[in-house]
Amino acid sequence: MPLLSVEHLTVTFNPDSRPVPAVTGVDLHVDAGETLAVVGESGSGKTVTALSVLGLTPRPPACRTTGTIRLGDTDLTSLDARGWRSVRGRRVAMVFQDPSTALNPLLTLGTQIADAIRAHEPVGRAAARERALAALELARLPQPGTRLEQYPHQLSGGMRQRAAIALALAAGPQLLIADEPTTALDVAVQAEILDMLDTLRRDLGMGLILITHDLGTVATHADRVAVMYAGRVVETGPTGQVLGDPRMPYTRALLAATPRLDAPARQRLVAIGGHPPDLAVAAPGCAFAPRCPVALDVCRDERPALRPHAPDQLAACHHPEAPLPGPVAAEHDPTSAGEPTGEPVAEFDEVVLHYPVRRGLLRRVVDRVRAVDGVSLRLWPGRTLALVGESGSGKTSLTRTLLRLERPTGGTVSYSGIDVTRPDREQLRRLQREVQVVFQNPYASLDPRMTVAQILAEPLRVHRLDASRTELVRLLEQVGLDAAALDRHPAAFSGGQRQRIAIARALGPRPRLIVCDEAVSALDVSIQAQVLNLLADLQREHDLSYLFITHDLAVVRSVAHDIAVMRHGRIVEHGPAERIYGSPTHEYTRLLLEMAPGHPTQAPSGRTAAWSR
Amino acid sequence: MIGYLVRRLAQLIPVLFVVSVVLFLLLRLLPGDPTTEILGQEASAADRAALRADLGLDTPLWRQFLDWIGGVLTGDLGRSWLTDEPVAGVIVDRLPATVELGLIALLLAVLIGIPAGVLAAVRRRTATDSALTGLGVLALSTPHFYLAALLILVFAIWLRVVPPSGYVPFTEDPAGNLVRMVLPAITVGSTVVAVVLRQTRGSLLAALGEDYIRTAEATGLRRRRIVTVYALRNALVPVVTVTALQIGALMSATVVTETIFTLPGMGTLIVNGIFSRDLPVVQGAVLVVVTFVLLVNLVTDLVYAWLDPRITY
Amino acid sequence: AVSLAACGSDSGTAGGKGRGGTLTVGFDNEPTTLDPALSSAISSDRNVLNLFYDTLLRQDRDGSFVPALADRWTEDGRTVTFTLREGVTFHDGTPFDAEAAAFNLRRVIDPATRSTKAAALKNVGSVDVVDARTLRLTLKASDPLLLIHLAHEPGMMASPTAVKAGDYGRKPVGTGPFVFDAWRSKVQLTGKRNPTYWRRATDGSALPRLEQVVFRFVTDTKVLRAEVTTGGVQLVRTLPPEEFNQLAGDKQITMTDTGVRRSYYVALNVTRAPFNDPKVRAAFAMAIDREGVGKAAAGGQYDLAPSFATAKDWFYDPSITPPALDPAGAKTALGGTPVPITVVARRRAPDPTIAELLQSQLTAAGFAPKVEVLEAQTQLDRMRKQDFDAALLVIDIPRLDPSLSFDPYFSSRGSNNWSGLADSTLDRLLDTAAASEDRAVRKQAYVEVQKRIVDENYWVFLHQPKSPLIHSAKLSGIVLDVDGQWRLDEAALAS
């Protein structure tokens, strides 16, 4: 008998007014000691599914939950409030997505964990603390003794996630649900946390549901996988089988869209067009049909059921055997590989940037953060320089000096021979026109109160360039949008589309250099591939240079001509992409590469043979 | 921490300077001759001129300001034009009533406002919630003078359960003092209670929607503990801010309330001072009040640090 | 007079019965100082000062003088000689003798003191101590008002020791029936029985009867009334007339009309247009419905009188009448276009209400009035600068002497000549009245004065709200000064 079995789970928000079926007819099961990965794009219903296992979906009438959820021999759906309390934490525990908000900021770790224990066992304070200490040790938090007295803000992101896991483990649950436990973390920390979860599962004999959108993580850490799309499970089976021989076109598309460390450098990804459906709008047929390259009429009219294809492998597709079209691998631009040529577009020379740390209302400087600590770099025309490094290493800060958002404390930043810190009027106009930026957050980088037309026209007007509608339409078409977008507000677009608009805005003044600060990190892989392809196309077309910041080494592999690795405000290694991947010289670079999820060297034998090829 | 305190106190200097200048200039704009009030309406012009000279009113404005500020800096707030008493002494006489009024109002706010706010938040969208928030809006929307008049009518005149006016220092007759402070304190406290109630409800609801509450629920904690420890503590930070801001508002309320209940507090001192053009008294009293409000702000910031370990100074 | 007679008999029979107890007084007008030399010239402060101070002689309600700190006195037109009572000491033990009395009078006269009472003694040339019990005043000119003044604040005797000690205004020491105890600003003022008071009741029993008197300062009239009805205070100075009907039915409360009135008036500024024109002034007088004002502002509890005289005053003449109410006539007289005028009034109930009503009546009669409600000082300031057209004010009447009501306001030299009058006829009449001691002559002159004021419509006298003595039925024995201020030495509370 499985540890957990979920049958026909359906969760509908606002069932009485504007129903949003977030989860529809989901079946899942997990055995003790087993890891089930749930993958899918944002909004596909992963978190909601997990929450319903804990009975934490909103109460009626805001939300209606149907179906059965059994844990061992308990039917969870029939529990009352008291019954749920005895299940939560004790039998099923959950680690939430964002460690920075999941812990109570005003209570010490000791208090929070001890509370979790005392909620289930009549132990005294002292005993509870002992147990809390043990839980912290279990989660491998360094110096657990002192941590008990600490508050969450006194920990780093990774330590916070360990603390959250300790909290979940405290009362000894049989099933642990980890909702994207590593998305917010650095690669190195990611790997450690996932490894730890693996060990815990094995040692404690727990069931583990690992929610993620990262196929690399799935490949290396899951026994079985369930792929969700638009609130349904569309494919499920043993990890090796699903990743190695996907049956549902969505799974296949997802795989093709995922940048891979082991793929050839600067390989073009296969993007999935369109974007996920709006759940509130009911449509018959397969939800993926509008985006599916092999969809038939039947796909649009009739919803396919989950059907077995291989032993234990089920997929919801009308024609799972149809071949996906198009070359899977194509070089972005083979000619531009190799060594840079010509004059550099921009140059950082021994750049230093210190942020004063101010305290109090007098705002006196009490300390300095050496965000950038002597960086020299060159950007070449028509090439992409990828700047990688852990969070806080100074990547953003460095670009801010180029964008004139900060004045460097030392060194010089120049663009085409112009000293960026001291441009004259004419030079300033040029800088404003030729150096553009695309930011990470597609929601924050467009003014939500302006229409797309206004957003696009603004830089053009400033520089007295043609801002006619035709020109705006041309810009939109370049990024794959059409004139219909002009009079709408950013809110009407998906994340990927917004990022395209941001790119269109950057392209408007015909720049020569675009800074992309984590420009694709916030996007789902399917959309990320669209944007990466677009950037590559534009580069070829306009001979653009990119300064491309990311922490995802797989992404770097697909875009970069050159790579610079940054740490603690310094460049520890830089050079052409091939060389860095082939023979990293610096310790830290090697570490980064090793830790990256999905790296073949990490795959435990028997799990992901297909993936590592 | 000590360094922070010193810095914050140092910052009060420019603010207080601004306050003094504004206050001084504003008061000099008041029309009317202060000597009329002092000498009576039938005094001769010569007497009045002599008195003006006596009070230093014939010197240029900047001189008067410097004289006053100089005095303040050496701890001398001057003397009342009207009664010739030292202003500092007058203020010391008047402080207890106002401080007591404010304290009772704050006490009401904490003892009624917070629990009521919690109740409303926990019983969200029920009749209890509607009733409490409705009462809150009502209290917030009733001008103090109106409320005071109604309270006097009902409790002092119709029911005769409390005396309609008068003040006895707490130290002399605690019971008598409290009985007389009940109505004024309710008047002044009504708004504070309402504000605290609304803020508590709002920020508790917000806190209940936070991720860490879901985490706590996922570990199987009791609702009661989640609300009172996990959510309320977080919710209290904004409640403290809002309550502190109410200290300033409280002073406005006491102005009206003390006038109606004829309490010898800072409010009546200031208002009567303005009306009778006893400027040294007004200057001194307002300066004391403003300093007090600023100090409360400072204390509030210290309370934050106590409530929220993320804040260090 | 009726109430006074009652008091007399009461004190005669009650003897020691109503002895002791604390009288709490609700008082709306806190004094700024208890130094009689510096207190306001004409004010209610005397209600309080009478607790602590005695004068050389007293003036009874009927105007006659009786001995007080002086056993007797002689006048010869040029000098006044007082023989002082023996064995009186100030509350601080300082003996009261001619030196002390001279000290007080000289202090008032001395310009350095800047006494508000200096003008009252302006005719005193020198103050001489003849011997320990004899004091002689030498006059510069004969002064019919001198004794009146000496019977009130200008003649109040303060302990020289205490005066010299400083901060005297808040620590008064006199010889009066009560010893100053404590004064908490805006709260209350307390006097304790003076056990060695020199004065005896007619039956020979010791005075004062009360153990303690507390003046509580309550400005809000609603609260004041509530205090009276709930017994929080046993005596109040004034209440708005509309409260009288409410109180009349209350058995616990006694209300006696003692003839004291407040007199509302409108002074017109004759120094500039439009009221330099007698026709416009007449129109103003015709516009005002005095009865309406009385009804609205005094709840019907008022008299209409031609001037500052009340019906009981010896200088009262009912034949003097202002122009009859005739808004239409006023409008015609003004000739069509509304005449803009500024009316200044004081911010103190019910003055703003009256001003509002005047505004309405004036508008109906063809004026375009703008009412400004101001603080007392601001209003008086404006009036001194003659920066107004019409001013609404009130005084308490009767005053100690008609000259004190008329001279300041209607003499061209008057300190409160609001209208800016320079009317030689009036000046002459006022001088005649002031210089004479013959009541017939004086009455004649004052009637002429009132006629002239009303005929010229310099001022328009409004209603005279009653100002009865309101106190707990348990309280008896209040004696009033000519102008209605209390003396509480004979007052007693029934238990």
Next chain:
Amino acid sequence: MATETTTTRDARRPVLTRLLRDRRARFALPVLATVAVAAVASPLLGDRSAATDTDRLLTGPSARHLLGTDELGRDVLARIVDGAAVTLAVATVAVGLALVLGTLLGLVAGYRGGWIDALLMRTVDGLLAFPLLVLALTVVAALGPGLRNALIAIAVVATPRFARVVRGEVLSLRTREWVSAAHIVGVPTPALLRRHLLPHLAGTLGVFAALQASTAIIAEASLSFLGLGVQPPQPSWGAMVAAGTDHLDASWSLSVFPGLAILLTIAAFNLLADALRDAFDAHRPDLTPGR
């Protein structure tokens, strides 16, 4: 230009529809509309409210005078209707003035920073430490009583509050990436403030203005109560309550009705602020970063 107006309307429509669905707004808006209509219409009714009648003082509600008469025999209903103008003026003119001034100061202080910010904020701190009523009282006493000066006083009192709020918002807004993007392409500062910051303040300002309106009405009523507000014969609700409390037991209705008018109007503004806040907050996901 045409497109701009249509699109801004477009952007706000959800807020408006949300607002109209809110129970609190459904109470508040009609009340405020009534006040506004009364304020605008009262001059058309002539000077009914000024007509005194000393034969009919302090009568209770009757057919002839629906809400009774006051101490001068004037019709209370007519005076309440007339008084609406004052209240409306306070809520719009005084608060509007403060809004404009405060927003300007707050924008400059928040965006420019540096010594300008320091100077402005110290002044604001100082002014905010004054008890509101004491400051307003002093300003009115200095300028002289009357509607115009009361409006000025209330504006003076409210301006620093707006400045403080706007500055706070600007400080957070100016770190938004779209602002950086505009800065990088060289959008001039005034345009940047106007186009990129100001529209985003609308929600906050709307809510805050509604709250300040209620505070301002109380302040005006209190000033009038103390006799320093609107001067007779112009009726003000605060002054009417003040007059009414003098006759509380002679005529209960005299203070009750204007008191109710004040209470309802203030409650309406408070509830409107609550409803607005919720409506804007619900709209906010567009502004806050998310996935």
